[in-house]
Amino acid sequence: MINVGIIGSTGYAGENVVWILCNHPEAKIIFVNSHSYTNIPFNKIYGNFNGYFEDECISNSDMEDKLSQIDVLFLGLPSGKSFEIVDKANKMGLRVIDMGADFRLKEQKNYESWYGLKHESSHLLQNSVYGLCELNRENIKTARVLANPGCYPTASILAMAPLLKHMLIDNDSIIIDAKSGVSGAGRSASIGNLFCEVNESIKAYAVATHRHTPEIEQELSKFTEKDVFISFTPHLVPMNRGILATCYAKLTKVISEEELNELYSEFYKEEYFVKVLKDLPETRWVKGSNQCHISVRVDKRTNRVIIVSAIDNLMKGAASQAVQNMNIMFGLKETLGLEFFSMAP
């Protein structure tokens, strides 16, 4: 049994980790921590936990006392808030799964320029492991500080990796137009995310400036000799969950849709959580699951390939991928506690 603590457990990503672990046969929640809801039972914040998980959220100071009882620490904190605690936990020998952004970018200056923050635990960057399970499984097994991927990067990288690995596209031609449900914006009180401000509308935001851009570029560049630079545009969609990434690139050779589809199917054939489908993905089919659906289209008229991928931003894009990483790190069956699939409608 793996003993788990969760910091920032009342954010949407944290809460979904709690939800998954309540049903995980090899994990036990030792504590849930929350800065905002200290001493409040978890089910008073999230009523779905009534009868299932009713522990009180503990304070930061109480949590520090409990660190010695756990094997792994999950973090769901805003950018720049995890430096100290990750450092401490690491020194104590705990394994850390950070769902935030602080340990994803290997280049400190890259982090500091995109996030506008000084990195205060940069000594950990070299050994932190980027936790996109399907593409980095071997390194994850031994990771001490695991940087769980961002939601947009997960959908984007899974969509583009086969093309880059097989050198089928012009690396300068990549455009990723991504659409996210509102839970991606987190659970802090802000006028911009009020129901009436978001409902019945769609917008692009952070055009050409979104922080997930360098993360996607870093990971895609691993497949190529030349660094990859992309245009990335996120959009906000009036739905709770889901990310759809529509990815464009110029093909450098003639290849049919059927051939590409086979190449993708081959690339992901061993993966339980990635499905290459002929039908175009819809976020509703992956909502609430760790699944990623991918479909390939070739636009012969323009010689472009269009890859569409769909994930649940809080699941494969955060909490369930974090648990998938835990399973890998602790030598468990990778799918343990994550076999559930989306409910419709």
Next chain:
Amino acid sequence: MINVGIIGSTGYAGENVVWILCNHPEAKIIFVNSHSYTNIPFNKIYGNFNGYFEDECISNSDMEDKLSQIDVLFLGLPSGKSFEIVDKANKMGLRVIDMGADFRLKEQKNYESWYGLKHESSHLLQNSVYGLCELNRENIKTARVLANPGCYPTASILAMAPLLKHMLIDNDSIIIDAKSGVSGAGRSASIGNLFCEVNESIKAYAVATHRHTPEIEQELSKFTEKDVFISFTPHLVPMNRGILATCYAKLTKVISEEELNELYSEFYKEEYFVKVLKDLPETRWVKGSNQCHISVRVDKRTNRVIIVSAIDNLMKGAASQAVQNMNIMFGLKETLGLEFFSMAP
């Protein structure tokens, strides 16, 4: 292992039975039947089943050949469509769980006047069992033809039963104002249920004429000497799932909110799937689960009690209650395969 066949499997209730049974440790799906999608793989209709359940839907005639291989038959058919097959299955010795309305009303004339249909298997009515598990468990154990309750009745009866059993209210004073998500309207193509016709609006419908009215009255009357007549108003809410029933009645004695709350807690204390809560229910906390949340309020100024209950109309209001009934009928642990709870947001 219980062998199961599902008729009308591509309606929302049927599809949710398939979903639940895919994860049920003691049930095996032998066939899924669909009139509209014969020979189409289930995952091509519901993409969430990709990789999980990819059987083709079989035709009515093929299904008849397979009846001998199953132990229990689930039906999710429109009113008036199940008479013949239920009769046949019953004669073959199969146990039947009908999620439709055809066997819920014990009085044939009641059925015929509210549904405007002739009942063609009225000989089965006497022994059919109304499957509201928490209130009729003993009879369910031996049921051959199980009439799974309607969604509105499930929420309404669970809300009102304790008051009637304890004779705390004026039976003539009951008003149930219920609100349902759109999946309650089914999955047939109709202009009225198009996204743009339903979204951003709320309406009452079938005021004083809804077919679930006599079903609620029949079951509530079991608790009283005098027949209960209620005013029941359903409303359509722009959300996929969920029913909220706001139930009003005049108290016949002075009783505090605290006392009533205790009385309800006592009434449901052994029930895994019913939670009596101090906080008012919200459908989001039960969505996707077999849970029913109930809260009690007393309006001292008017001496009324207001009971609010919430269920998922497709789960406790249809598919998961059907599986709960199966568990009871086959002597399994009642909660088997139904322990999952709602995911938020």
Next chain:
Amino acid sequence: MINVGIIGSTGYAGENVVWILCNHPEAKIIFVNSHSYTNIPFNKIYGNFNGYFEDECISNSDMEDKLSQIDVLFLGLPSGKSFEIVDKANKMGLRVIDMGADFRLKEQKNYESWYGLKHESSHLLQNSVYGLCELNRENIKTARVLANPGCYPTASILAMAPLLKHMLIDNDSIIIDAKSGVSGAGRSASIGNLFCEVNESIKAYAVATHRHTPEIEQELSKFTEKDVFISFTPHLVPMNRGILATCYAKLTKVISEEELNELYSEFYKEEYFVKVLKDLPETRWVKGSNQCHISVRVDKRTNRVIIVSAIDNLMKGAASQAVQNMNIMFGLKETLGLEFFSMAP
């Protein structure tokens, strides 16, 4: 031309007043005031105003200087925030249209107990006028301090007034079950009104304790000798705008649905903004307009009448009724600037 100032112009009610007055042929906006958005152009807060109204919001202190330039002051402030400014404006001879709750309840102690606030301008209560236009038109004409009705009361009182006036119901039997879109909760940052907390769910709130209860009772009691007490339950519905009130009462005499329908049609036959319809109301048909749709049903089995009414909570429930009141107060045609009707879908 009427010169207008608007306090609290960036709340949803205030903003809708600005919207209406931009198209009103006899009104001119002299200033818009906002505590939170001082010196910010209106179109930077609400992008729909680009090219239409781009004035900066002025501060409270700048506003006081401009009071002398206006004829009428609209207020859209939280409870308890308008005492001082209304008193001052009134003394200056301005006419005041308060969309808040501070001058609606004639009994100071009623206000103080339901709102939990001390009333600091109680000397104005005696002469303040309740602005439900269709029922109080004569008094509105000369009003100096006009208390614009609450959203729930507008829908509820218009629905119930004909029954009470004609003494057709048992006054103790009234239950109003109301459903509101989320804009009714205002535009302040709160977790409870975030998209992901409200979407895909419905809940009742403030059961038996909502502040609009005494307002409804006060106005309905004007039609009767004995004070009316009601049970009122508001619900939150995942849509931007709209209120549906489902109102129940026991009939004290036998009357058919047709007769009642005629009686309602007669009662409102001169009213441009109230339509008595045979079809049940849906909020989408009145959304974005000053219309109120009402439909009558008789439940013969229980001898109850059910009245369903629909308005737009921000329009007839706030801003457009406020402008309707302005038209009456200044002797303009009552429908001026308010003829627009709902756009579908």
Next chain:
Amino acid sequence: MINVGIIGSTGYAGENVVWILCNHPEAKIIFVNSHSYTNIPFNKIYGNFNGYFEDECISNSDMEDKLSQIDVLFLGLPSGKSFEIVDKANKMGLRVIDMGADFRLKEQKNYESWYGLKHESSHLLQNSVYGLCELNRENIKTARVLANPGCYPTASILAMAPLLKHMLIDNDSIIIDAKSGVSGAGRSASIGNLFCEVNESIKAYAVATHRHTPEIEQELSKFTEKDVFISFTPHLVPMNRGILATCYAKLTKVISEEELNELYSEFYKEEYFVKVLKDLPETRWVKGSNQCHISVRVDKRTNRVIIVSAIDNLMKGAASQAVQNMNIMFGLKETLGLEFFSMAP
């Protein structure tokens, strides 16, 4: 006064023309026609018209008798259904505004290959006028058969025209990723557009094969010597109205965001209905209006320009642009009856 007839008036585009013309000071509706709702009063189909427009829809045969009474005929019909009636109306000397696709593509073979239909009035193609008002105003004035632009093309062409006219981009590099509300899918009964099938999800559809592609290419090619070919991907968003087009292209020269912004502002400076804004567009700000909001971004890292445009698909993308065309064709002030702007929230 212009006498108007509307064919296909109960589709969403047709209904919005009716809505606009009810408030248009120089137009009079002589008849509304509907195949599906013959002899049904308009307000029984669309309840928002109660008290505003209650004419019965007339049949196709009755309509033909009334053609002689009108000056202009609006059509809102499916592809391939307008050939005969347009030909007839044209011969009678009526002016025709076709909101469908049948007269948009000048090349018959282009139409026939993308739409899979034989063009039966191809003799009218040469003189039909593409009605994107801002870019083709002079030709519209004398148009007899006016092809009202598609919704996606309107948003896309307005976004890209300035770049092409000023030869700032690589014409082969254009990618348009567009997102539409559900009303774009029309009002016919289909399972795919049911609330529960569309809500809480986003998908791409018709990737590389959407019929609006050649229409965009045709119009953009007018600005260049070499034909333009684009990649166009439409998406379905769970909201009633609105289109957001996110358009990408490679810059062929170094130009700053500020310079581009000025160039766009200059290009559209005389246009009442197009606003070039610094803030990124959101569909909510144009919903229910004839406005188009455009914003420009330069991604220096990749030397790409990203143009985001927003319109209401039923308004500037269909009905209100059709009325704008009518105004131009009849020498009225172009903005007549179209000055209304979006209501928020």
